[in-house]
Amino acid sequence: MTRAMYPGSFDPVHVGHVDIVEIAAAAFDEVIVVTMYNPAKDGFFPLAQRRELLEATLGHLHNVSITSAAGLVVDAACDLGATVIVKGIRSATDLDVELQMAQTNKAVSGVQTMFVPTEPDHSFVSSRFIREIASHGGDVSALVPPLVAEALARKVSE
Amino acid sequence: MTRAMYPGSFDPVHVGHVDIVEIAAAAFDEVIVVTMYNPAKDGFFPLAQRRELLEATLGHLHNVSITSAAGLVVDAACDLGATVIVKGIRSATDLDVELQMAQTNKAVSGVQTMFVPTEPDHSFVSSRFIREIASHGGDVSALVPPLVAEALARKVSE
Amino acid sequence: MTRAMYPGSFDPVHVGHVDIVEIAAAAFDEVIVVTMYNPAKDGFFPLAQRRELLEATLGHLHNVSITSAAGLVVDAACDLGATVIVKGIRSATDLDVELQMAQTNKAVSGVQTMFVPTEPDHSFVSSRFIREIASHGGDVSALVPPLVAEALARKVSE
């Protein structure tokens, strides 16, 4: 029985995240999607809304659950009993930073990271660019689940 | 139940390979180590010996089995009923090639690749350098299991 | 009036190549697709067939023409009066090699290279993998124009 953890800030969840969760859900017995947050800093969406959008988007996957954590990813992994951390990987530059984090996490806690390549047609999607484009009134409906597109539109029109 | 496949030429198996198999064996229900060979080209060690050295090295892992295949890795995955291909990943340059192969394999067969970072202290080890150093009489005993070191010494002294 | 050249071995042309030609045709006045060949070495498809498949695939683009050349890409550029070489670019590893070639070409001939990012959903496609998969009877119809898929099937069944 392997419990995998997929950490991220999911601010907001996008189609690339959904790909990774579906792949992890097919490969591991149980997947916990963990919204990492910084108690001292607000996100673009509040934590509760980020989690709601994840629940609405991933509710159809029966072995996936959603939670949130502050602090270190490895501490969350240990608290949740996860032995594998799943990360999406897009490019060589991503890898160098992620490899360093993965090896540090293994050295201090024994938790193993596995990298899942993003789907090619979603490989360029990032939450940061989505927030930026949506904030300027751009159309990001191809890059996020429909509910997220609506939430972005509401947030920007406020 | 996830059956993962770890393909390679394992010519010869080294400490970096052993790390990856141990990690895969802990994460997946079943792991098949597949020695890929080219029927038209001899390796440094014959296929049978490569498989024997793998068996001797990995025999202690109860959910790991050893086999061999020619042709495409994805065809082997489909034949063996494996839904995940596990690859070790050392560096950004590795990644760009592996990412391309992983996305091609997914597009033509649906089989998913996952990347496992090598252990830092084994990150530089490669079968090619081991063969090269051993052929010149160098000492590679820190880079391979003891049985492989002996096989290399015998082969080189011939 | 800018005449751009898009060199490659096109053995065979695939969907990623078609993307780049369409982008170049929209940006430059004239685009010459040049099939580079080695007189001393046969390709997978003969040169004439590679050119025919390009003609059939790109015939709808009115400012694109097809030719072939042996030797250096920069010599072909000079012979054809092209001042820009267009190259598709997929990844960081691609770039380092291409950058070196581009700077060498500029230094010895003054011809300028421009890099066009591949479309994300075709970013992993390569002629080498297509040949390999088709040779083993795999289905590559999503990666090549229909006529090329047919030519591959005929070639492999022979």
Add this chain to the structure above:
Amino acid sequence: MTRAMYPGSFDPVHVGHVDIVEIAAAAFDEVIVVTMYNPAKDGFFPLAQRRELLEATLGHLHNVSITSAAGLVVDAACDLGATVIVKGIRSATDLDVELQMAQTNKAVSGVQTMFVPTEPDHSFVSSRFIREIASHGGDVSALVPPLVAEALARKVSE
């Protein structure tokens, strides 16, 4: 007729920028150099001075014009009727970020990015390092047009 756009903060313009503009001006019918600015944040040089230094440096190129824009680069491209965004590219690490941005921009607006390799002997030059070195009284006259060197000296002596 292709109108290309070369966006940047140009704070200040340096020899590497000048290379790229000259290459773009030779390849495309029209080039608009767009000084991107953040209305909420001052630059090192004020926007007006950045534009003046660009005008003085690039005035000799008859198909180049200078303007400025806030917000998203793609929105500026659409407003200006540019169908190609030109970016200089120095290294693999540059590329991974630029590729992601280029593919995002294409997906949300259809505007195409082309990458131009920097001239080798200017490949290391960056506005950030120039500001840092000039601020500490270092000599950057080899890295910027003469007028910019003077403006930097005046600014630092204030």
Add this chain to the structure above:
Amino acid sequence: MTRAMYPGSFDPVHVGHVDIVEIAAAAFDEVIVVTMYNPAKDGFFPLAQRRELLEATLGHLHNVSITSAAGLVVDAACDLGATVIVKGIRSATDLDVELQMAQTNKAVSGVQTMFVPTEPDHSFVSSRFIREIASHGGDVSALVPPLVAEALARKVSE
């Protein structure tokens, strides 16, 4: 007689830094470890303590001395009469940034940078991750000299 300089913020010094200093001390006649600081910004440890921890850790190397400097690394190199700057290098992404800095430094001052590969088993260690993990109560004793581990524990318990 070559005097080399090893600059860093050493906040705090870790096992990867110690490797590089030992390698530099074996290769060059004299090595000056220079703690770079920003007078306008406090570090995690105060400058004086960072230097004390370096002294205590590197005191056994007879041709190594410790000092500190603000401002540009090249200015410090010139002030100290160092003709070589030594930098540790971990990965491709590191390299692209370091290469740009090295070439800028050479162009404005003539000082030469040399890159030393980190030891594989320390290749992932960074001061930033150490501070982050220690701040959350994690165990970093395998990543820093014993005195630094104690200083981190004291600092965090305050």
Add this chain to the structure above:
Amino acid sequence: MTRAMYPGSFDPVHVGHVDIVEIAAAAFDEVIVVTMYNPAKDGFFPLAQRRELLEATLGHLHNVSITSAAGLVVDAACDLGATVIVKGIRSATDLDVELQMAQTNKAVSGVQTMFVPTEPDHSFVSSRFIREIASHGGDVSALVPPLVAEALARKVSE
């Protein structure tokens, strides 16, 4: 007293090589330039001529000597009493391969590698491209010392 070794095939020596030797000669007490050759395979230039061209090009550097070796670079280093191997480094892709070799060499022999960044304006130069361009009658006189340009012209006209 540090003896450094600069290995390469130098087939032929070019301006980028000369940069690295000059930098190494300034940093280390003694530098041995070692022409690595494969007894089973001829180069473009015969070994003796490669060494003559190196002697003629580097004769002005009083602490540099020229020799040759077959087999492993680390074995040559040990035979020659060199404790440092100097390698030029051009790009991130270069680095990943060189890092692996450097760490393997250190692990099996204790010999340390140091990387020297190439001069920006020579960063794209490679012996392979020089041979290719010269073979097609191209002008490479900006990329090699004058004597090498003459040797290439003679060789190609034969």
